[in-house]
Amino acid sequence: MRIEALRRALAATPGQPVSFDDLIAAVWPGDRPANPRQALRNLVQRLRATEQVITEPSGYRLVVRGPGPRHLPADLPDFVGRDEEIARALASEAPVLAITGPPGVGKTSLAVHVAHRLSERFPDGQLHVNLRAFAEGAALTPDQALHRFLRALGAEDIPVEVGAQSELFRRMTADRAVLVVIDNATRELLGPLLPHGPRCRVIVTSRTDLSEHEQVRLAVFEEDEAQELLARMRITGSSEDKAELVRLCAHLPLALRIAAANVASGHLSDYLADLRGDDRLDALEIEGDAAVNATFDLSYRAQPVVAQRLFRLLGLIPGQDFGVEAATALLGGGDAGEPLRQLVDANLVQHDGDRYSLHDLLRMYALRLAEEPGARTRLIDYYLFNAEAAARKANPDFARMLVPQVPGDPPRHEFETQADAIAWFDSERGNIVAAIPHAGAAPAAWLLADMLRAYFYFQSYRVDWFVAARAGLAAAVEAGDVLAQAVMHGSLGLAHFSVSRLTDAIAEFTRARELLRQHPDDRVLVSLLINSGLAYQQLGRLSDAVEVFTAARELQPDNTAVAFNLGGAYLDLGPLSESLANVRHAIELSEKQGLPHVRLYALDALSEVLEYNGRFDLVREVIAEADEVRRGLPPELAHPLGGVALGASAVLAQGRPGEALESWLKALKIVQDANNQREEADLLDTIGDAHRALGELDKAFRAHNEGLALSVRNGYLRGEAENLAGLAADHHAAGDLEEALKLAVRARERAEAGELRVRLVRVLIITAAIQRSLGDHDTADKTAQEAHQLAEETECHLWDHELRQVATAR
CATH class of the missing domain: 1.25.40.10 (Tetratricopeptide repeat domain)
Known part of the structure; x- marks a missing residue:
């Protein structure tokens, strides 16, 4: 294919420009098209869907692709057994390998173990997602999973429709060697998540039969495998006692690990007596929830009181994993670090780096224990308290709803830099989005969605944005809170704007403004008017943009964003004197309000307006003032484009x-x-x-x-x-x-x-x-x-x- 020939020609000297003539010769070694330069440009545009190609004066340059993502969970250090299944999985050449079987049988452990064994064959990355299709609560949706995959592979402009996402994922994996591990899936969830390239592989785990794919069906451990696990975990005792432990744990790896963690600190014969209990497990053979629950019961009851309480509460974690601070918030007093360690030692909680998680069966078991009133509220308050602090540090200029004082003293994170705040959002995004529906009709639902809005906008997490804003809107409607409904419609409008659905954006902004007639709030209205104006600008409705920007100016004459954007609208619509007046007003406001980065943007805009106004004598003077401000700002606020390109139009005109x-x-x-x-x-x-x-x-x-x-x-x-x-x-x-x-x-x-x-x-x-x-x-x-x-x-x-x-x- 022509596009493959182009990719090879660019990749031959990665990071270096290849001349147009050399590329044409490589792509069309024989008969060339009538307009080869135009044909090459068209081909480059297609290639840019999956590769970063830079235009140089002499040709095109392929940006060298960085190392692929490494998202596999940690492998079990004491993984045992499954020799036959591992051999089949390693020898398989099927594009999709399904590992299926009942809960607790070790499907995830096997999938992760095999993935680590295979990882070197997939240098372009290993992706992992837990869809949680069989857990309590809503499963992760395909569009949320695909967004994570695409971001990990380097995509920046990610669509929100699952079909378009799936197509982009297939294009991005067409020539890559990527291993994808999809945990806890169903047939319906799996389809859109499959890559396309011949060098890609998928390992999927499911409790349901997936016979359309090559399948490894897991049963419980064989006796020798179970005994090997006990040996690895240093369980001593008579062969008869160990055989009975295996039988009472129903040969299930999960139950055996939990049981072994308890036996390791006690006597096997005593533990067996406890496990037999009141004849609950008489005649138990191979499978059954009773065996699993009995093992859970013993392990749970063996924990100190605080660890027991924490375990009960951990079932309330809405997402896939959590940090120690979230666990501390659930306790409502005292640090959760030590009880978490105890639960990890008991194999009731899994630990990977600084994050913790529960097996789905253990999460369900924890939820069935008595729930403590107020615990979920403490967790949501922890998310809200820190989300508000992170939002202020990451994007201080964004208008957002006022958060009331959170009761108590939830664990707090210190966000010294913008990067710290964004990193916390990156870690907790999934939990916060999943927590919003659990907040019910409480203000925390729409406040959490609002705190994430700027993060979603600037970090381009659009799928989660729509999920969060719609959940926040549903809560506001249920609560009858008109102002919150307006804010959520405004958030949805901005989400539509971010994906260039401009008509939908205007509709949401209009609905929000209508609601504000019932509950006037100038601060929210000005934000809506600004965003409406930006959408009108992109739609080419400049008169409408000027109208709403002017309405915002009447409400808040000292708003720098209003002045700046009104100046931008007049720069295209005219007269330029109006643009000059508004941009200069933005400069004055930024000086009074101590906003040097806003002043820089306004100065850059002023030089552009002066260029179009033909006042070339003033352009250089303004550029010098802007450069002085630029030198005093951190790189992320210094608007480097202005420092390079401004004044060039005047230079050309001269x-x-x-x-x-x-x-x-x-x-x-x-x-x-x-x-x-x-x-x-x-x-x-x-x-x-x-x-x-x-x-x-x-x-x-x-x-x-x-x-x-x-x-x-x-x-x-x-x-x-x-x-x-x-x-x-x-x-x-x-x-x-x-x-x-x-x-x-x-x-x-x-x-x-x-x-x-x-x-x-x-x-x-x-x-x-x-x-x-x-x-x-x-x-x-x-x-x-x-x-x-x-x-x-x-x-x-x-x-x-x-x-x-x-x-x-x-």
């Missing part, structure tokens, strides 16, 4: 295309590394203009075509109009006047559809120049006059030199 191109190529690398495809489309347009000014038409065509493709794929109206205009100018320079005019007409249609009046000035100038070259001087005069009038109305004077040329040419 006739120095080489200097402008150098700046834009540096900026292009920054946005490509950040995977910001909208800014990449903008830069490709300006890069194309610089190449055309230098007489490098092939490079101009390439840049504008790539910018147009990116814009169309991302639904980016402004980028589409700009790159169409650039292509029209390229074709004009190449003498292809008919095609140039067609492209110019399309550019005008797109600019007018998006109310891009400032950008339309350039489109009209290019159109008039093409019409002039076609000899249609009357139409060119009218178009030039239209451009002049629009430039006056919008106060856009960036292209005054070109406008004068086209207006006077004959």
Whole structure:
């Protein structure tokens, strides 16, 4: 396939650019397409679905793929038995190997053990997920599982629909060697999670029969396997006593491990007497819950009182694993570290690094014990208390609901840095999302969802975002809390906005604003108005954007985000004096409020507005002020793109295309590394203009075509109009006047559809120049006059030199 040939050619010198001509020769060694550069660009766009490919001045560069994820749980250090099953699993070449059997029989232990044995065959990563299909509560959904897989493999722009996720997962695994371990699955959950590549393997565990796949059915331990486990765990006693222990534990590995952990600190004969109890297990043979529960009972009763209490409470953990702080919160007093250690020693709790977990059977057993009133509330309060602190540290600028004082003194985490806060969210995200439905109609349900909103937005956990916000909304509806309903609709709107479902976003924002009429709250309303305005901007409804931003300004005149975004809307709509006024107001507010990073963004915006306003004398002065602020900020707030690209449009307009191109190529690398495809489309347009000014038409065509493709794929109206205009100018320079005019007409249609009046000035100038070259001087005069009038109305004077040329040419 052509795409494989392209991948091989790029991978031959990983991290180094490969020239366009060399790539064309590698992909098409024989007959070449009519337009090989365009065909290569199209192929690169397809390859970017699964690989990071960077555009360089001379060609393309493949970013070297880092080491694959290593997500397997720890292997049991004393794993025993299953020799025949292990041999079958290691020899299997089936794409999916199912390990099935009854609960407690050791399916997960075998799957993890085999996966570790196989891991070296899968250098591109080992993925693991526990779907919890047979546990209490809701199973993990396929879209949540796929999101985790895709993030682990390096995907950044992850869709939220399970079908699109599954397709992306198949593409990303098509040429990789990835091992996927899926624990506790059902047939229905498994389907979307299967990779596609011939070098990928799946190991799945299930209590249900999966006969459509190669299957290893596990039974209970054979006598010799059970005895080997007891020997490994240093259980001494007569052969008769050990045989009876195996029988009373129903030959189940889980029950044997728990029993052995208790026997290790006592006498086997005494333990057997306790296990026989009141003849509950008379005539017990191989299987049955009674054996498992009896073993659990003895182990549980053997624990100190605090450890017993903690074990009962651990069944309330909503997610897959937990930290010691969550366990401490459940206790409500005293550190949980020592009782946790005791439970680990008794094999009632599993330990991996700094996280703990319960086997599904043990979780169910714990839940059947008497529940302690208030424990779940303490756990949820712990999540809420720390989620609020983490949200403030990670994203202090985000508006969020006020959290009332949490009763008691829940364990607290110290978030000294933004990275600390994000790391805690990463660890507890699954638990917090799963906890929201358990909060019922209490405020904690929607407050937890709201605390996660900024984290979801900036870390792109969109699937969990929808789950959390919808659960929070359901709780708010049940409670009849109108303000909380409005906030949750707003959160859903922002989630839709983040995946470019702009119409859905507007609908959610509108519903939220309607609810606020019943329960006015200016703080929440301003946030909704800002987000509505951003959605309107991307939809090309700039007048609507200005309207809602203006309404927000009336409510909060000192809101820097309102001033900044209103300036951005006027930058495209005009007049630019309105943009200047609002951006300058944002600068003043940021200075008064001590927000240097906001001031930096506003200064960068001001230099751009001044460029379009044609006030080149002031641009350099503003850039110098911005650079001074930039030097005093940490890297994550320093907006490096502004420090590289600003002023380049003025430089190009002043006739120095080489200097402008150098700046834009540096900026292009920054946005490509950040995977910001909208800014990449903008830069490709300006890069194309610089190449055309230098007489490098092939490079101009390439840049504008790539910018147009990116814009169309991302639904980016402004980028589409700009790159169409650039292509029209390229074709004009190449003498292809008919095609140039067609492209110019399309550019005008797109600019007018998006109310891009400032950008339309350039489109009209290019159109008039093409019409002039076609000899249609009357139409060119009218178009030039239209451009002049629009430039006056919008106060856009960036292209005054070109406008004068086209207006006077004959």
